[in-house]
Amino acid sequence: MALAADVLGDRWTLLILREAFYGVTRFDDMQADLCAPRSALADRLRRLVDAGLLKKTPYREPGSRARDAYLLSERGRDLAPTFLALTAWGEKHITRQPAPVDIRDSETGARLRVELLDDQGFVVPLRRARLRLRR
Amino acid sequence: MALAADVLGDRWTLLILREAFYGVTRFDDMQADLCAPRSALADRLRRLVDAGLLKKTPYREPGSRARDAYLLSERGRDLAPTFLALTAWGEKHITRQPAPVDIRDSETGARLRVELLDDQGFVVPLRRARLRLRR
DNA sequence: ATCTCTGAGTCTTGAAATTGAACTTAGAGC
DNA sequence: GCTCTAAGTTCAATTTCAAGACTCAGAGAT
Numbered sequence: 001m002a003l004a005a006d007v008l009g010d011r012w013t014l015l016i017l018r019e020a021f022y023g024v025t026r027f028d029d030m031q032a033d034l035c036a037p038r039s040a041l042a043d044r045l046r047r048l049v050d051a052g053l054l055k056k057t058p059y060r061e062p063g064s065r066a067r068d069a070y071l072l073s074e075r076g077r078d079l080a081p082t083f084l085a086l087t088a089w090g091e092k093h094i095t096r097q098p099a100p101v102d103i104r105d106s107e108t109g110a111r112l113r114v115e116l117l118d119d120q121g122f123v124v125p126l127r128r129a130r131l132r133l134r135r
Numbered sequence: 136m137a138l139a140a141d142v143l144g145d146r147w148t149l150l151i152l153r154e155a156f157y158g159v160t161r162f163d164d165m166q167a168d169l170c171a172p173r174s175a176l177a178d179r180l181r182r183l184v185d186a187g188l189l190k191k192t193p194y195r196e197p198g199s200r201a202r203d204a205y206l207l208s209e210r211g212r213d214l215a216p217t218f219l220a221l222t223a224w225g226e227k228h229i230t231r232q233p234a235p236v237d238i239r240d241s242e243t244g245a246r247l248r249v250e251l252l253d254d255q256g257f258v259v260p261l262r263r264a265r266l267r268l269r270r
Numbered sequence: 271a272t273c274t275c276t277g278a279g280t281c282t283t284g285a286a287a288t289t290g291a292a293c294t295t296a297g298a299g300c
Numbered sequence: 301g302c303t304c305t306a307a308g309t310t311c312a313a314t315t316t317c318a319a320g321a322c323t324c325a326g327a328g329a330t
Binding site for chain 2: 008082105
């Protein structure tokens, strides 16, 4: 997780990833949403691409030249459970309101949630969870 | 999640929380583990206490005066699923090795994992997950 | 009482990162 | 050509950070 902190441990990076999860893919849109300095945004996007979480992908608006959008790569999308767990935490402890986002099953359309499961697939409430260091 | 990024969006904070999850509670132990500058560590611990994620708790080593340890509060422990999901991500994409930690059910001792569940409690593989913005 | 030791910080100062705003660039269409 | 736009880049001013020396409070020894 040390390396995760290296990439994610930054005021803008988490917010940029949230934008990416929300489907915002363009520089100026992110800049407008986050009010981040353009230089900071450019720098973080570059790092996220270098780290393989985002992927520059060309797109073309009719009447404009080709540009690059920033899409989540597989590695980035794999942060979805982390993202969803963090969102749930924020709903409970910070905003006390549902976040304007959910994750759904692409096949059934069911709304998904993150849970702790034991080895038999039973849901275990958070209060029973204990962390253990192996050695 | 904006506020989450406010507290967590920092190079040291994530690592400090990891220490806390690993059961390290004392200033000098964390300092030795992380090699963080003492001033940075003091500052981040203060913020985490202010944000309610850690709780200063007096302890006393025989032959020493009373000091404060930093324990996860309930709000902090509620980050366990986030933490576990992030750890799983790191195992898959960064270290490619199991992290030296697991979360267990305090009643059965079973090792726990984080999964996405649909509304009927069935596990849904990550690849079928789609994020949707509600409006 | 005084001395010394330890864990937990604080202080100081040079180095690095960040901000905000203006500027640049590459192509599309007129 | 000329102009327009999204996507950056550049730069001076400011803010934050790092490293390590220093301080502090109490405990036990002398």
